[in-house]
Amino acid sequence: MKLKIPFVIFILWTETNLFAAEAGMPQLDSKYWYSQSFWLILIFLVLYLSLSKFFIPKIKDNLDDREKKINENLDEAKKFSELAERKNLDYENEITNAKKEVIKIINDSKKQLDKSINQKKEQFEKELEKEIKKAEKEIFELKNNSSDSIKTIAEEISSKVIQDITGEKLNSSSIKASVTEIAKNKVGKYL
């Protein structure tokens, strides 16, 4: 840039007569200076007035409007995001509450289930015991009965055997006594 101006002046100097206005620099010809100044002032004044009264306020309005609207929208967005955050918090709280409740329900039902299982078990065990006792009793009775019947069978068999061997009939009470005596000693061993 600094070199440009001397270069141009050099060219002009060599090409033309620099300061003879007609041939050299028309800028230095004062013929139209008044005209140029007059039209410049006139046009610039009109331009200034139209810009400052009409166009600049309009652009400013546009810019202000936009800023206002953007700020409003931003505020609204902020409000909405706060609302959303609050809702989200509520939602999370509800979820944690629900989870707690679920755990409680599970625990309760587990307890109840355990309780009822225990109850049933006890009942069942009681019944079982009863059945066992009954069965034992039956067995015991059966045992006693069987020992009695064994005695009679033993007496009959003994009297028959004795009758077959000796040919005479022994009196039944003595047989009964001896069988009972033997049974006393031996029955415990087999029954």
Add this chain to the structure above:
Amino acid sequence: MAANPMHQFQVYRLGPEIKLGNVDLSFTNASLFMLISALSICIFLYFGSKQKSIIPGRLQLIAELFYNFIAKMINDTAGSKAKPYFPFIFTLFMFVLLCNMIGMLPYSFTVTSHIIVTLVMALFIFIAVTIIGFFKHGLKYLSIFVPKGVPVVLLPLITVIEIISYLSRPVSLSVRLFANMMAGHTMLKVFGSFVISLGLLGGWLPLSFSVALTGLEILVAFLQAYVFAILTCIYLNDALNLHH
């Protein structure tokens, strides 16, 4: 050389001659291109602010981009006190930018390549800033010529330098814009005529250079408009916030 590279800066009358006493106020090609620039700005801003959509269209986006760009520039350089001058700086920037950019079109005329145009703008800014300074601070505004923390021995010298630098503001402001515009356009023209004179065989080099220069000139067109506006802001800052 095929054509005089300065011919593009020639001002000529369009339509009838308008005379106010002895002063020639005829409508010229320079006036026409000022008008075209101003109308382009109005049309651009009209379509840029027509729809009030939340998501801006292309033109609306560009218009708002310019608005925010200038608003930020003013706020950064001159602070919040300079807010009432926003329309002026905005108009100034847009006008200079459009004049520079429209000057980049072939066969067009670059309004800002004329010293008288930039000088009128710079002088207006200079006088306005000085008036604002005196209006806001009274005679205390003169303290702008006496920087703080300068040894007493150097004070007369520094004050003289400060006064000279203050007075040279309109010159530097106007000449910077005018010289850049003129130099760029002359260079484009010179290299363009090289293409013609070197013909098909040798013309490619200056042509490629011309293409690159066009890109550079578009950058310069934007940059000079920006520099013009930001310097105005800085001068305004001096007037509004004395010795910040």
